[in-house]
Amino acid sequence: MGNDQKSEKEIQKMISDLPRVNESLNKGDYRKMINKKMKNNKKQRPQWLIPGLATILAIVIIAIVGPMTIDTINNEAIESNDQAVEENNTTEESNAAESANEDDTNKSDDSIETTEQNEPVEDAMLLDRLIVSDLDESRIVRAVPDQNAQYTIPLTIGLKGKSKEESLSGFSPEDIGLSQDILKNVTISVEEESEVATVIFPNDTEIVGSAMSNSIMESLRWSVEPYQVEEIQVETEGGEPVSFGNYGEVSTIDPIEENRYVYQLYMSNDREYLVPIDLGEKLSFEEALEEMKNFEESESVQPAIPQEMDIEVKEIESEIVVLQMSVNGSIKDRKLTSSLEAILASAKQFGYESIQFENVNGLEDLNFSEPVPVPESVNPIE
Amino acid sequence: MKPFFDDFYDKYHQDLFQYVFYMVKDRQVAEDLVQDIYIKVIRSYESFDGRSNEKTWLFSIAKHVTIDYFRKQGRKRKRFFEFFNWEEKGEKLPSSAPLPEELVEKSEQLQQVYRGLDQCSIDQKNVIILRFMQSMSIQETAEILDFTESKVKTIQHRGLKVLKKILNREVDLSG
Secondary structure, three states: OHHHOOOHHHHHHHHHOOOOOOOOOOHHHHHHHHHHHHHHHHHHHHHHHHHHHHHHHHHHHHHHHOHHHHHHHHHHHHHHOOOOOOOOOOOHHHHHHHHHHHHHHOOOOOOEEEOOOOOHHHHHHHOOOOEEOOOOOOEEEEEEEOOOOOOEEEEEEEOOOOOHHHHHHOOOHHHHOOOOOOOOOOEEEEEOOOOEEEEEEOOOOEEOOHHHHHHHHHHHHHHHHHHOOOEEEEEEOOOOOEEEHHHEEEOEEOOOOOOOEEEEEEEEOOEEEEEEEEOOOOOOHHHHHHHHHHOOOOOOEEOOOOOOEEEEEEEEOOOEEEEEEEEOOEEOHHHHHHHHHHHHHHHHHOOOOEEEEEOEOOOOOOOOOOOEEOOOEEOEEO | OHHHHHHHHHHHHHHHHHHHHHHHOOHHHHHHHHHHHHHHHHHHHHHOOOOOOHHHHHHHHHHHHHHHHHHHHHHHHHHHHHHHOOOOOOOOOOOOOOOOHHHHOOOHHHHHHHHHHHHOOHHHHHHHHHHHHOOOOHHHHHHHHOOOHHHHHHHHHHHHHHHHHHHHHHHHHHO
């Protein structure tokens, strides 16, 4: 047997000897097919062009003018269309406080009426603020701790044509109100076929303390969560296990468990993020929605579902949840969209593929007649 | 579009098609993906900054398109398994695609290599095809796949090990 064993060199040679395979199309066929596909794509453009342009416009405005100002602009626009709302709201916080007062002045209604109904284009773009519907190759997920290392915020970073490494090396979460990127020296790769994520640390890595160990583990878990891996393997460049403070030598980390997390709203530097919160045990989606509403507010994390909103789980099919929504009073568009986005993102944690929202009347230009697919990722950062 | 497309087609089409075909192992799918790759190239050529060479840039787009295809297939497969409540983990589906006619006449061992590629991960397959079928250097392969050079070497080693195991098992069995 020994002499017949193939060496790597021989195998390389055999691979290079694999024959060229013929195709059925020629250059002219390709040209025709490409033209046809490009035309079809152009025809489809109106479906996404307006929200797409609106989103780009919003990003440009946010980048140039800054979060405080955009809040002011939004609020002014909102107020001009709503006679019942007080005149001088300029910050998100004051809006939040005043929305409670509005409940007294606005009539109660069974359906969700929002306070700004005459801005269709702007409304339509809102649902993409905190969620990412398609996590394609132009984006990468990186989770980072908040400034107090209490929570872990998954971010979806747009590569904008740069390489993954280039984008991550220029990424400073401190600039957007979060902590530093504690995974900076770590290489993460995901093999989707085998559903395994491999994390490689530098050779001399020694993580000291349980707080740092927890933060790194959570950041790793949430960085690979959208890729639905079954296992996270951890090793040094030399293939050794990694020393994780009190955990000792670690070679695998459990991925995020289903039915155990919901998203709430994290606020920092006037920016809003979806933050995953551990429910402490596996719950039903109905129970999880209750938790999203009854979450005890902290300085930085607010419940994603406002007290004014009631949600009834009407029906659960294998992949679709039907939610009957109602509200006592009125909820601002911004708050409503944040809630819907948090609910959609949370539904993904429970294995659902889409949600049929019933009785959402305020956002007329968003198509709620069809089930809304759950997002693939959260917190887009362009 | 014509002169630009013609230029790319004449220079790279053969290599591009072979790369995509050996990744997905389905002629029709490969032809469809190659069209998508050209469309991406046409739409983004203006943003090509010349830092990598044209071929490397083209292949990095091709890699993105094929990986997106696998991802979509993976999702479909996952749903399929969930629907039937079968266990997906543990066993890979054997490739049911027939051998391309160009391979039928070739040696049994070459056919084993072809089939053995299915036992490699997507990353391993990418590295092996780029390195040994497309004769790309480690550096070019790293650039296309957005890996470090040492990662390419590691994956190459692991991929060859998978094929070696398959081939040597066959040798053992045949005596």
